[in-house]
Amino acid sequence: MLTGNMSAAWGARVADVDYVAAYPITPQSEIVETLSKWTSTGELNAKFVNFESEHSMITAAGAASLTGARVFTATSSQGLFYAFEALYTVAGWRAPILLVNVARGVGMPMVLQVEHGDVLAARDSGFLQLHAETCQETLDFILIGYRLAEDRRILLPVMVNMDGFTLSFAREPVEIPDKSQVEDFLPRYSYPRPLTGDEQVAYAPTMTEGVPYTFFKYQMYAASIEAKHVFKQIVRDFSRVFGRGYDVLESFMMDDAEYAVVCSNSYSSIIRAGVKALRRRGVKVGMARLRMIRPFPREELAKALEGVEAVAVFEQNLAPGRGGALYPEIVEALYHMPEKPKAVVPFIGGLGGANIGPEEVAYMVRVCEKAVKTGIVPQHPTLLLREDDWSKLRESLKVSGLPVEKMGVVHHV
Amino acid sequence: MSEQTSFKTLRDTPISEYLTPGSPLCGGCGGEIIVKLALKALGPKTILVSVPGCLALFELYPYTSLKTPMLFAPFPAGPAAAQGIVDGIEALVSKGRVSNPGVKVLLLTGDGAAYDIGLQATSAAIHRGLDFYYLCYDNEAYGNTGFQFSGSTPLAASTSTTPAGSGLRKKDLFEIWRAHNPPYVATVAASRPVDLLRKFEKAQRFRGPKLFIALGVCPTGWGSDPALTVRLDKLAVETGIFPLKEAVYGRVRHTYIPRSRKPVEEYLRHQRRFEHLFKPVRRDDLIRQIQEDVDRYWENVRE
Numbered sequence: 089m090l091t092g093n094m095s096a097a098w099g100a101r102v103a104d105v106d107y108v109a110a111y112p113i114t115p116q117s118e119i120v121e122t123l124s125k126w127t128s129t130g131e132l133n134a135k136f137v138n139f140e141s142e143h144s145m146i147t148a149a150g151a152a153s154l155t156g157a158r159v160f161t162a163t164s165s166q167g168l169f170y171a172f173e174a175l176y177t178v179a180g181w182r183a184p185i186l187l188v189n190v191a192r193g194v195g196m197p198m199v200l201q202v203e204h205g206d207v208l209a210a211r212d213s214g215f216l217q218l219h220a221e222t223c224q225e226t227l228d229f230i231l232i233g234y235r236l237a238e239d240r241r242i243l244l245p246v247m248v249n250m251d252g253f254t255l256s257f258a259r260e261p262v263e264i265p266d267k268s269q270v271e272d273f274l275p276r277y278s279y280p281r282p283l284t285g286d287e288q289v290a291y292a293p294t295m296t297e298g299v300p301y302t303f304f305k306y307q308m309y310a311a312s313i314e315a316k317h318v319f320k321q322i323v324r325d326f327s328r329v330f331g332r333g334y335d336v337l338e339s340f341m342m343d344d345a346e347y348a349v350v351c352s353n354s355y356s357s358i359i360r361a362g363v364k365a366l367r368r369r370g371v372k373v374g375m376a377r378l379r380m381i382r383p384f385p386r387e388e389l390a391k392a393l394e395g396v397e398a399v400a401v402f403e404q405n406l407a408p409g410r411g412g413a414l415y416p417e418i419v420e421a422l423y424h425m426p427e428k429p430k431a432v433v434p435f436i437g438g439l440g441g442a443n444i445g446p447e448e449v450a451y452m453v454r455v456c457e458k459a460v461k462t463g464i465v466p467q468h469p470t471l472l473l474r475e476d477d478w479s480k481l482r483e484s485l486k487v488s489g490l491p492v493e494k495m496g497v498v499h500h501v
Numbered sequence: 502m503s504e505q506t507s508f509k510t511l512r513d514t515p516i517s518e519y520l521t522p523g524s525p526l527c528g529g530c531g532g533e534i535i536v537k538l539a540l541k542a543l544g545p546k547t548i549l550v551s552v553p554g555c556l557a558l559f560e561l562y563p564y565t566s567l568k569t570p571m572l573f574a575p576f577p578a579g580p581a582a583a584q585g586i587v588d589g590i591e592a593l594v595s596k597g598r599v600s601n602p603g604v605k606v607l608l609l610t611g612d613g614a615a616y617d618i619g620l621q622a623t624s625a626a627i628h629r630g631l632d633f634y635y636l637c638y639d640n641e642a643y644g645n646t647g648f649q650f651s652g653s654t655p656l657a658a659s660t661s662t663t664p665a666g667s668g669l670r671k672k673d674l675f676e677i678w679r680a681h682n683p684p685y686v687a688t689v690a691a692s693r694p695v696d697l698l699r700k701f702e703k704a705q706r707f708r709g710p711k712l713f714i715a716l717g718v719c720p721t722g723w724g725s726d727p728a729l730t731v732r733l734d735k736l737a738v739e740t741g742i743f744p745l746k747e748a749v750y751g752r753v754r755h756t757y758i759p760r761s762r763k764p765v766e767e768y769l770r771h772q773r774r775f776e777h778l779f780k781p782v783r784r785d786d787l788i789r790q791i792q793e794d795v796d797r798y799w800e801n802v803r804e
Contacts, residue, residue: 106592109585135592137584140625144581147574151550151585154572156599157592173575181572283570284590285548285604292573293560300562 090262092255093118095223096162096188096248098262099230101132102270103186106157108136109149113167114200115252116190120162134160142171149185150178150245154291156282158234159185164252165192165206172210178245179214179308181292184237184277185245186230187215191353191404192252193440201441202251204353205405208381208413214308215247216315217381219352221338223260225379226250228326228334231265231274235322238277242311242318249381251354253441258354265330273329316383336385338377339392341367345374347453348393348429350418351402352378355438359402362449373453381414386421393422398431398456403469404438411469412436431459437472448472508542508698515541524566525558529727531718531734532556532638534691536609539636539713540569542701547605548572548586552579552619554611555645555719556638569607577618580626583608583633605634605705611717612639616652616672627681627710634701635710640717641671648722656794657787659774660722666777666787670794674714679748683710687747687756690716692735696745696756703747716743724773736768741795744802755804762799765792 090098096119100108108127110120126132139145142163149161163171168189178185189210193203211217218233220226226248233246250256281289295301316336327333338356341363342348351359356377366373376392378385393399399422403412410416415434422428433456437444451472459465473481485491507513519540526533532555540547549571551557559566560573574582583606593599610619615637623635642660643649649662653674657666678686684707689697697715704711718734720727737743738757742765745757766788769775778784 106596107588133596135588135595137588137629139581140621140628143575144578144584144622144625147578147581148585148588151572151574151582152589152592153585155586155589155593157589159589174578177575177578282599283548283572283586284593284599284601285546285570286601287570288568289570290560290565290567291571293562293565293571294557294573295562 089259090223091118091257091259092223092226092250093190093257094122095227095262096230096250097122097126098264099227100160101126102265102267103158103160103231103234103274104270105132105134105160107149107152107159108134109139109145109152109159109161110136111139111142111145111163111167113164115192115256116162116164116167116188118256119188123160142167143174146171146174146178146187149187150174150181150183151283153178153183153185154181154279154283156277156279156284158277161185162188162190164190165194168206168210169194172213175210175213175215180304182243183245184243186233186237187245187247188226188230189247189249190252190256191249199440201253202354203404203439207247207249208405210247211382211413214312215245215382216312217247217249219249219379219381220255221354221356221377223255223258223262225334226255227262227264228330228332231270232319232322232326232334234277235274236315236319239318239322240280242315244308244311244315249353254354269329273325312383316380316385319380334379336380336388337392338379340375340377342374342376342392344372346372346397347400347456348374348376348396349400349402349449349452350376350378350389352381353404355402355404355444358444358446359449362446365446366450366453371453384417384421389418389421390425393429394425395427396429398433398460399429400433400435400452400456402435402437402452404436406436406439406469415469431456431465433459433465434469435472436469442477443474444472445474504703506699506702508695508702511695514538514694514698517541517545519545519547519568520559521566521568525561526555527721527727529718529720529730530555531691531716531730532640535636535638535689535697535715535717538694538697539607539701542698543605543607543634545569546603547607550574550579550583550586550606550608552576552610552614553645554614554638555640556609556611557645576614578622579608579610579614579619580622580631580635584626584629584631587632607634607636609636609638611644612637612641612653613643613651615639616674620677624681627678627683627712630709632708633710634704635712637674637714638717639714640719640722642722644719644722656791657775657778659777675746678712679751679753682751683712684708684750685711685747687712688714688716688743688745690734690738690743690745691718692731692738693745693757700747700756722774724776725771729771733768733771736763736771739763740765740768741799742768744798755802758802758804762795765795
């Protein structure tokens with residue numbers, strides 16, 4: 089039994105990383121604490137360095153990666169934001185580092201529990217993104233992530249996202265791969281033209297005009313698009329070695345589904361339970377869970393949702409003036425289908441670790457049914473809350489003088 | 502000055518060049534002379550880290566004026582990028598995957614990065630004992646963006662964001678760095694090339710952070726005649742405004758003490774950034790204040 093954080097640390101350990109760049113932040117700290125212990129006992133033969141900020145940590149991680157060292161780093165929320173410039177930098181350097189983000193809400197106000205406002209804000213940084221539902225996926229995505237990042241066709245950093253608290257501190261059975269198995273799957277890393285002083289290389293000289301700038305940006309785009317196909321090849325190898333595999337998205341009970349919930353990460357376990365419960369009552373519903381967010385698997389998503397009447401999009405982030413960050417991407421993926429779903433309905437929940445339950449899944453499906461019948465899709469995302477949370481929020485709304493109807497908050501039970 | 506050195510006179514300057522002839526830097530740039538000399542002393546196995554600033558003009562795609570490998574890093578993160586390179590190579594050497602002894606990492610920044618936005622990262626890199634060279638080319642403002650005020654801008658200097666002259670004194674970066682107790686900190690000037698070469702030579706004896714502040718005479722920002730760069734640099738030293746010194750594990754030694762210091766006015770009046778001290782009316786109060794600051798500094802120098 090391992091926590092999500094321990095699974096991430098084990099991922100770095102079995103990947104035999106050469107360098108760990110660290111800075112603490114809740115709920116990630118357990119990862120770097122564990123790695124510092126292992127590097128001091130010699131269980132992991134890597135250099136471990138404590139940094140003074142995430143900005144420096146990620147910059148150093150990228151620079152070390154260019155020398156030919158396999159680099160691991162981890163952060164969360166405010167830390168990811170503090171390092172934002174460095175994210176774009178290491179991606180532009182084409183430094184294939186692996187970063188674990190332990191998703192947490194974004195201040196102000198501060199909160200420690202899960203939300204995806206942090207990781208999704210980094211969606212256009214050039215990092216490829218793999219989102220884990222379980223502790224096992226967290227560990228496996230680290231191995232797959234290194235293989236993907238270091239592939240000569242890709243050379244982009246990879247971010248593996250796991251949810252703070254609900255996964256980082258949750259214990260699950262995890263299979264830790266053997267060293268020999270990992271060596272079979274993940275070859276030793278080397279950088280094409282390493283920055284070790286032997287070669288005259290100039291990394292990231294400044295552009296003075298648009299055309300060369302476009303040239304470099306477009307190369308990154310092309311590599312990130314290619315990453316989806318390379319991921320599929322890599323996963324074939326992964327299943328050969330480890331006996332389990334992952335597609336860019338998981339289709340659960342989607343075969344004859346009339347309704348589908350699109351989601352990601354650890355709350356998918358709740359949604360899966362809700363889907364199962366509805367199936368027992370004869371409701372034809374399924375779940376499409378995104379494992380890959382960058383590149384965005386639009387064709388696979390459209391294919392998974394073929395023949396569905398309506399789609400509920402469940403997200404754990406709320407952008408002022410917009411709603412969920414992934415909703416427009418999902419709608420765009422579906423727009424080009426010959427037979428589109430009649431409604432794509434946005435839902436927001438689980439902000440700052442708030443709960444949802446199987447009943448919320450039933451509620452989402454009811455809203456979808458109504459949208460199909462009336463032809464009216466709610467313009468704003470519906471907030472999903474549990475009964476007790478809703479009564480707390482209702483009190484707050486009363487105090488603030490905000491009319492409940494205006495919020496579009498819906499509670500269902 | 503009885504220390505061993507291979508640099509006794511200017512004739513001992515190494516012939517090898519690590520900057521190509523020609524660069525997009527301004528005519529009369531003091532920084533170019535400094536970097537040219539520093540690289541001669543450090544030699545061919547040097548990896549250069551650069552950040553936004555005037556000296557970033559050495560590498561404009563698709564050209565580079567540097568014959569050394571280089572990496573361009575974010576403005577505040579030069580020391581962190583240097584750390585990554587040093588650590589990455591060290592990790593690979595310890596695992597027997599590369600053998601590359603003697604490689605040096607030189608970080609080049611301007612004063613904006615050194616005094617302001619990168620100070621936190623520098624403090625931490627010194628604290629961690631990072632084995633690197635840091636050369637701050639100090640032209641006392643954000644030169645590359647059009648000469649705006651920085652933490653290094655001296656009292657009364659006019660910049661594009663202190664048009665009437667700065668009311669603040671320059672930060673003492675030498676002392677900030679020295680307070681971290683690195684093995685070597687020094688100031689260097691283009692008008693004193695032998696002193697500069699000796700300092701870069703001496704620094705190589707130490708493992709850990711080796712930091713240099715170079716006065717960067719900046720004709721474009723200072724409003725001085727490009728032909729006068731070296732003379733102005735010399736005046737900064739001879740007036741005592743820019744002391745040449747070093748600190749080995751915190752112990753300060755002045756490598757040159759001007760015996761009869763010239764009045765600061767001789768340095769100030771060649772620069773448009775101090776023009777308002779002389780016209781339309783002469784500001785004796787400010788000139789005196791600048792002179793007093795310099796005098797007070799040297800009163801405390803006992804060697």
